[in-house]
Amino acid sequence: MANSSGPHNREVPAHPADPLAAPQPRADGIAARAMAARQTNAPAYMEGLNAEQRLAVETINGPVLVLAGAGTGKTRVLTTRIAHILAMGHATAGQILSVTFTNKAAREMKARIGAYIGDSVEGMTWLGTFHAICVKILRHHAELVGLKSSFSILDADDQVRLIKQIIQAEGLDEKRWTAKTFAGLLDSWKNRGLTPSQISAGEAQGFANGLGRKLYETYQERLKILNACDFGDLLLHCITIFKEHDDVLKRFQHRFRYMLVDEYQDTNIAQYMWLRLLAQGNPNVACVGDDDQSIYGWRGAEVDNILRFEQDFPGAVVVRLERNYRSTSYILSAASHLIAHNQGRLGKTLFTDQIESEDEEKVQVTSAWDSQEEARSIGDEIEALQGHGHCLNEMAILVRASFQMREFEDRFVTLGLNYRVIGGPRFYERMEIRDALAYFRCVMQTSDDLAFERIVNTPKRGLGEATLKIVHAYARKRSVPLMIAAAELVQTNELRPKARAVLADVLGMLENWRNRVETISHTELAEIILDESGYTQMWRQDRSAEAPGRLDNLKELIRSMEEFESMAGFLEHISLVMDKDSNAVEDAVSIMTLHSAKGLEFDSVFLPGWEEGVFPNQRALDETGQAGLEEERRLAYVGLTRGRKRVKIWFTSNRRIHGSWQSCIPSRFLDELPADSVEVVEASNSYSGYGLNSAGGGYGANRFDNSDPFQSKYSTPGWQRARKAQASGQQYGRMHGGNQSRRAKKAGPMTIEGELVAKSVTEAGSDFAVGERIFHMKFGYGLIGDIEGNKLTVDFEKSGQKKVLDSFVERA
DNA sequence: TTCTGAGTGCTTTTT
DNA sequence: GCACTCAGAA
Numbered sequence: 001m002a003n004s005s006g007p008h009n010r011e012v013p014a015h016p017a018d019p020l021a022a023p024q025p026r027a028d029g030i031a032a033r034a035m036a037a038r039q040t041n042a043p044a045y046m047e048g049l050n051a052e053q054r055l056a057v058e059t060i061n062g063p064v065l066v067l068a069g070a071g072t073g074k075t076r077v078l079t080t081r082i083a084h085i086l087a088m089g090h091a092t093a094g095q096i097l098s099v100t101f102t103n104k105a106a107r108e109m110k111a112r113i114g115a116y117i118g119d120s121v122e123g124m125t126w127l128g129t130f131h132a133i134c135v136k137i138l139r140h141h142a143e144l145v146g147l148k149s150s151f152s153i154l155d156a157d158d159q160v161r162l163i164k165q166i167i168q169a170e171g172l173d174e175k176r177w178t179a180k181t182f183a184g185l186l187d188s189w190k191n192r193g194l195t196p197s198q199i200s201a202g203e204a205q206g207f208a209n210g211l212g213r214k215l216y217e218t219y220q221e222r223l224k225i226l227n228a229c230d231f232g233d234l235l236l237h238c239i240t241i242f243k244e245h246d247d248v249l250k251r252f253q254h255r256f257r258y259m260l261v262d263e264y265q266d267t268n269i270a271q272y273m274w275l276r277l278l279a280q281g282n283p284n285v286a287c288v289g290d291d292d293q294s295i296y297g298w299r300g301a302e303v304d305n306i307l308r309f310e311q312d313f314p315g316a317v318v319v320r321l322e323r324n325y326r327s328t329s330y331i332l333s334a335a336s337h338l339i340a341h342n343q344g345r346l347g348k349t350l351f352t353d354q355i356e357s358e359d360e361e362k363v364q365v366t367s368a369w370d371s372q373e374e375a376r377s378i379g380d381e382i383e384a385l386q387g388h389g390h391c392l393n394e395m396a397i398l399v400r401a402s403f404q405m406r407e408f409e410d411r412f413v414t415l416g417l418n419y420r421v422i423g424g425p426r427f428y429e430r431m432e433i434r435d436a437l438a439y440f441r442c443v444m445q446t447s448d449d450l451a452f453e454r455i456v457n458t459p460k461r462g463l464g465e466a467t468l469k470i471v472h473a474y475a476r477k478r479s480v481p482l483m484i485a486a487a488e489l490v491q492t493n494e495l496r497p498k499a500r501a502v503l504a505d506v507l508g509m510l511e512n513w514r515n516r517v518e519t520i521s522h523t524e525l526a527e528i529i530l531d532e533s534g535y536t537q538m539w540r541q542d543r544s545a546e547a548p549g550r551l552d553n554l555k556e557l558i559r560s561m562e563e564f565e566s567m568a569g570f571l572e573h574i575s576l577v578m579d580k581d582s583n584a585v586e587d588a589v590s591i592m593t594l595h596s597a598k599g600l601e602f603d604s605v606f607l608p609g610w611e612e613g614v615f616p617n618q619r620a621l622d623e624t625g626q627a628g629l630e631e632e633r634r635l636a637y638v639g640l641t642r643g644r645k646r647v648k649i650w651f652t653s654n655r656r657i658h659g660s661w662q663s664c665i666p667s668r669f670l671d672e673l674p675a676d677s678v679e680v681v682e683a684s685n686s687y688s689g690y691g692l693n694s695a696g697g698g699y700g701a702n703r704f705d706n707s708d709p710f711q712s713k714y715s716t717p718g719w720q721r722a723r724k725a726q727a728s729g730q731q732y733g734r735m736h737g738g739n740q741s742r743r744a745k746k747a748g749p750m751t752i753e754g755e756l757v758a759k760s761v762t763e764a765g766s767d768f769a770v771g772e773r774i775f776h777m778k779f780g781y782g783l784i785g786d787i788e789g790n791k792l793t794v795d796f797e798k799s800g801q802k803k804v805l806d807s808f809v810e811r812a
Numbered sequence: 813t814t815c816t817g818a819g820t821g822c823t824t825t826t827t
Numbered sequence: 828g829c830a831c832t833c834a835g836a837a
Binding site for chain 1: 813814821822823824825826827
């Protein structure tokens with residue numbers, strides 16, 4: 001706030017006096033000169049751009065929407081655009097607002113811009129995530145929303161603990177109204193930019209018998225007292241400031257001469273409002289996104305934002321990037337056909353210039369008996385590829401849900417195959433890291449009650465709930481933070497002598513460290529804190545298996561602090577940037593969810609678990625119906641388009657879900673792939689070929705029955721180990737409990753619905769006739785309207801016209 | 813205060 | 828089927 005409008009006015013004297021007025025293109029203006037320059041000799045950074053990309057880069061003034069399909073050079077366009085704006089002198093680095101969703105994306109963008117413009121990228125102070133940028137704004141204007149500029153940012157864990165306290169204080173049944181549920185609600189309200197007074201009566205009513213609004217209000221009040229805010233507040237407070245303080249808003253509108261938003265399809269309503277406010281004075285907004293890759297609807301992303309862009313920003317230039325530079329034509333065709341089943345798209349068709357070559361592989365679809373066999377089969381494929389010189393870093397297994405990962409990990413451990421799991425519990429979420437950070441937070445901010453609660457009895461000091469209750473009550477009575485309350489309490493006789501002494505000791509230590517903040521380096525102080533508090537000692541004495549790892553993590557934490565100037569700077573970073581670069585250089589297969597794969601690409605992509613219920617996920621279908629299905633389909637699209645050279649899909653006939661075995665139906669998405677881009681791997685190629693072999697020969701075959709048809713093919717070390725284990729009766733024997741055991745399969749062919757793909761691919765004709773009345777398990781009774789192979793078009797009495805497979809219906 | 817057993821509920825996840 | 832949470836006993 002201090003460095004307000006002065007500096008950049010000088011830098012860009014041509015800026016109109018009224019910041020709300022749209023800049024007028026002038027014949028002698030920079031844009032015109034840029035155009036002229038382009039005709040003569042295009043700058044180096046433009047080289048290699050195709051016509052559409054170039055249009056997206058050069059259309060600098062006015063709103064632009066870039067619809068960038070997967071692999072069409074989206075990041076390239078964004079970074080080049082920034083380089084172009086800077087090179088043409090339209091703005092200085094500090095006048096460009098460039099927003100991403102993840103820190104990773106921000107880092108990558110910065111690095112790539114740096115490659116074009118060198119060190120001046122450091123001047124891009126407004127390149128970052130929505131949240132990081134909001135924090136920056138808020139630190140300057142915190143007092144406008146009742147916070148001090150030193151406010152702390154709560155993470156999900158703190159948030160839930162705080163809500164829990166509030167729910168308890170209200171005397172609500174914590175089982176019926178859980179803190180987690182309310183945290184979810186809060187999030188959804190904040191995602192939509194709603195303050196307590198703005199939530200609809202219905203929604204306020206929905207939680208805890210109408211206490212929803214009150215709880216929200218109480219929560220916000222508590223945050224103010226704690227001088228803290230949650231992630232949603234970062235945006236919400238900014239919006240409030242922008243709305244209520246026109247001078248502040250104007251200053252930012254004036255500052256941000258150009259705005260760029262990455263992954264626009266992922267913006268939620270609050271982010272959209274934020275952006276709209278800033279864009280009011282200045283329409284130079286470029287949003288880049290792909291409606292087909294919108295996969296975060298469940299967390300508040302509004303595809304509508306992208307679909308509505310042209311209405312929101314009149315005169316917007318829409319550029320479609322459809323030329324794909326990543327995948328083979330088979331992969332693109334598969335992805336395009338699949339996504340074409342979605343309604344409500346802006347519509348793009350990916351194409352490639354790559355000439356179809358002999359060795360291009362079709363998208364492969366393979367069946368497996370169960371998830372174990374799936375993992376084994378994929379493991380073998382990976383080893384085969386590795387044997388042909390492909391590196392593991394170029395392979396990824398993308399799953400729908402993280403429970404699927406385990407099977408692969410187990411298998412790869414057996415095989416001795418290097419892998420890394422991406423996502424999952426992150427560094428900062430580990431208990432020891434959170435504890436250490438809580439200590440630091442207590443030192444840095446006496447009002448951080450949540451941190452204090454966390455460490456006051458960690459390591460165990462004999463301060464029980466009883467003592468804490470007294471402190472809490474006192475703090476509430478006096479309206480002071482816990483640490484202050486505790487400090488006052490130890491002067492009195494209200495506590496038991498022992499508790500009083502221990503508490504005084506803890507407070508003494510904190511005070512001591514606090515006094516040293518200015519005098520010694522923050523890393524040194526951190527070490528002292530962990531040491532003197534007895535925290536490291538606690539883990540050293542811990543005999544459990546994970547204790548050494550935790551000590552390592554603490555060391556790593558201190559090491560990572562070195563990059564920061566101060567403790568405060570470090571804490572700020574850690575609350576916003578919770579990921580830590582995994583600096584693994586080792587060659588390893590990546591295992592991750594489809595969600596976390598967005599934005600990445602690999603030569604070989606393995607997509608297991610394409611079964612109804614898993615993918616598309618049953619819950620998504622149940623909870624959000626058609627919209628849910630379409631989002632699942634987009635997820636499938638994202639998965640397919642991650643692959644450069646080969647994509648291999650698996651589905652299993654049986655899967656254990658919530659502990660019990662279920663037979664599975666192949667995913668409907670398989671049927672939506674174009675037959676001529678897909679190669680269905682037959683039974684002989686798979687272990688038991690369940691479901692793909694319509695002739696029935698493969699059914700029930702047990703790969704351990706006799707050693708034959710596979711022997712030649714499966715001689716990898718892992719396979720041999722598996723056989724050995726089988727021979728000695730270990731491991732595989734216990735896997736199939738209950739009556740779905742391997743023995744049951746051995747009994748011979750079984751009729752399971754696993755034939756869907758097989759039939760739709762191989763079989764022609766159906767023994768039903770048009771006009772017949774049939775019954776379907778899910779849709780009830782209906783009349784057959786049309787027959788196409790084994791697919792029937794049925795007019796159901798209750799659920800209207802549907803296409804179903806003949807194997808799912810019977811004559812009524 | 814800490815250990816133990818019963819009970820529950822289970823996508824996706826960034827900031 | 829497993830992992831996590833919470834109530835009650837030592």
